[in-house]
Amino acid sequence: MSQAQPRFLERIGLARSSRRSSSHGGELSLDRPVASLHSDPTCGAVDSAGLHSNGVSTPAGEPSVESELARYLPQLSRMGEQLRQTSSQIENSVVDVCNSFQSIAEHAKATVGRSQAFLREGDSGPAQAGSFDGLLSQCSQTLVRVLNATEESGEISRRAIDRIRQMDAASEKITAALEQLEEIARGNKIMALNARIEAARAGEAGAGFGVVAVEVAVQTERSQKVTATVTDLIVELRGLAASTLKDLQQMTARDAARVEQCRREVDDSLQKLQNAHGEMKTMLSDMSQDGEALAGEIGSAIRGMQFQDRVSQRIAHVVEDLAHLHTRLAERFGTENGGNLADDSGFSTYTMVEERVVAGLADAESAAGDVELF
Amino acid sequence: MRKVLIVDDSVSMRQMVSFTLRQGGFEVIEAEHGQDALNKLQGTAVDLMITDLNMPVMDGIALIQNARKLPAMKTKPILMLTTEGLASKKEQGKAAGATGWIVKPFDPDKLLLTIARVLP
Numbered sequence: 001m002s003q004a005q006p007r008f009l010e011r012i013g014l015a016r017s018s019r020r021s022s023s024h025g026g027e028l029s030l031d032r033p034v035a036s037l038h039s040d041p042t043c044g045a046v047d048s049a050g051l052h053s054n055g056v057s058t059p060a061g062e063p064s065v066e067s068e069l070a071r072y073l074p075q076l077s078r079m080g081e082q083l084r085q086t087s088s089q090i091e092n093s094v095v096d097v098c099n100s101f102q103s104i105a106e107h108a109k110a111t112v113g114r115s116q117a118f119l120r121e122g123d124s125g126p127a128q129a130g131s132f133d134g135l136l137s138q139c140s141q142t143l144v145r146v147l148n149a150t151e152e153s154g155e156i157s158r159r160a161i162d163r164i165r166q167m168d169a170a171s172e173k174i175t176a177a178l179e180q181l182e183e184i185a186r187g188n189k190i191m192a193l194n195a196r197i198e199a200a201r202a203g204e205a206g207a208g209f210g211v212v213a214v215e216v217a218v219q220t221e222r223s224q225k226v227t228a229t230v231t232d233l234i235v236e237l238r239g240l241a242a243s244t245l246k247d248l249q250q251m252t253a254r255d256a257a258r259v260e261q262c263r264r265e266v267d268d269s270l271q272k273l274q275n276a277h278g279e280m281k282t283m284l285s286d287m288s289q290d291g292e293a294l295a296g297e298i299g300s301a302i303r304g305m306q307f308q309d310r311v312s313q314r315i316a317h318v319v320e321d322l323a324h325l326h327t328r329l330a331e332r333f334g335t336e337n338g339g340n341l342a343d344d345s346g347f348s349t350y351t352m353v354e355e356r357v358v359a360g361l362a363d364a365e366s367a368a369g370d371v372e373l374f
Numbered sequence: 375m376r377k378v379l380i381v382d383d384s385v386s387m388r389q390m391v392s393f394t395l396r397q398g399g400f401e402v403i404e405a406e407h408g409q410d411a412l413n414k415l416q417g418t419a420v421d422l423m424i425t426d427l428n429m430p431v432m433d434g435i436a437l438i439q440n441a442r443k444l445p446a447m448k449t450k451p452i453l454m455l456t457t458e459g460l461a462s463k464k465e466q467g468k469a470a471g472a473t474g475w476i477v478k479p480f481d482p483d484k485l486l487l488t489i490a491r492v493l494p
Contacts, residue, residue, distance in 0.1 A: 302394060
């Protein structure tokens with residue numbers, strides 16, 4: 001309140017006489033009707049000589065009660081307008097907050113819905129096609145099939161190695177048999193030579209036997225050549241088999257190591273995926289609970305924000321009373337001398353442009369939100 | 375989805391009630407005073423009406439009296455949601471045809487529970 005106002009109100013008997021009716025919260029009542037102030041000897045009405053009818057004189061040079069009242073009357077309207085604007089600004093702020101809450105609640109609701117749908121899908125028993133558990137299971141099965149196929153290839157390689165070893169063993173036996181054939185051939189050659197010697201000793205009678213002996217020697221020679229060729233081929237074949245065997249053994253050993261490593265990595269990855277999925281489900285469950293809690297907290301905030309409705313109503317009642325007071329005082333004292341109170345120190349506490357506009361004190365100034373760097 | 379008409383001259387109160395009801399799964403239409411509400415009731419069937427008491431143009435009591443004359447609103451629940459708590463005002467509301475009286479500020483959960491109780 002200004003310094004000027006209390007003195008003035010005291011002079012006209014209003015400073016401590018205003019009270020609110022206990023039965024009508026919205027109405028302002030005076031101890032006595034304003035219209036009767038002028039004629040009531042107890043309230044300081046002023047006579048033509050500047051003396052109050054209750055004996056208190058108006059100090060020389062001070063304006064009369066009527067002129068002071070008339071001067072302050074416009075301010076009553078302006079104060080009412082200040083209150084109306086304040087109420088409106090509070091309401092606009094609450095509406096903005098409500099809009100934000102609406103948006104927050106919708107987002108929270110959508111998040112809760114998605115989380116719960118995801119969790120329901122995960123809890124619906126066996127892994128469903130398309131669900132995360134289903135995809136994880138499919139992925140696991142595919143990887144197991146690939147590993148099994150690789151292991152089967154290794155098994156085939158191992159069987160091939162065994163067969164090559166068996167073939168090598170057979171080749172070794174063939175070589176041994178060829179050595180026996182060579183031994184037989186050498187025996188036959190000696191036998192053919194002895195036969196030719198014996199045929200020569202027999203003379204004419206042994207001539208035919210000598211021809212046969214020569215032929216046996218020739219055939220034995222041919223047999224030895226064939227045996228030598230087969231022996232060479234067997235040696236070459238065993239060499240190829242040995243190198244193939246070596247390659248296969250290396251490949252099988254390498255594949256076995258790789259398969260084992262892959263299996264460990266796949267198991268590890270699947271386990272990590274499973275763990276991550278579990279953590280995600282826990283997180284979504286927490287988010288869902290948080291979303292529900294948020295909705296509850298917004299409900300509490302809405303209850304709290306309704307103070308604005310009550311404040312608005314009370315302000316409206318005060319504004320209405322101010323209007324009544326203005327009307328009554330204007331009817332009694334007139335408004336012809338009312339005007340700008342810029343020079344009154346009692347009305348100089350406004351800090352916002354909106355306030356000064358309403359009070360008629362506005363000057364060139366910045367509006368809310370303006371930024372100026374110096 | 376059940377439809378509720380909210381009548382209040384305060385934008386913020388309409389928003390707060392609307393917000394609460396939408397979260398509760400209701401469709402909401404709004405009116406800013408009694409006459410506006412009556413106009414909307416002419417073209418729209420609602421399952422419930424929630425109205426303030428003191429409003430410009432037409433107050434809540436007059437609105438209820440007029441709404442009860444409409445065939446579609448004869449048996450529909452109507453709740454008063456107001457800062458007024460005087461027994462005499464409540465009696466006026468009851469006599470006009472109000473189903474219930476809620477004094478502001480309202481608790482969102484309690485409002486939804488009350489609606490669940492009065493809706494058939």
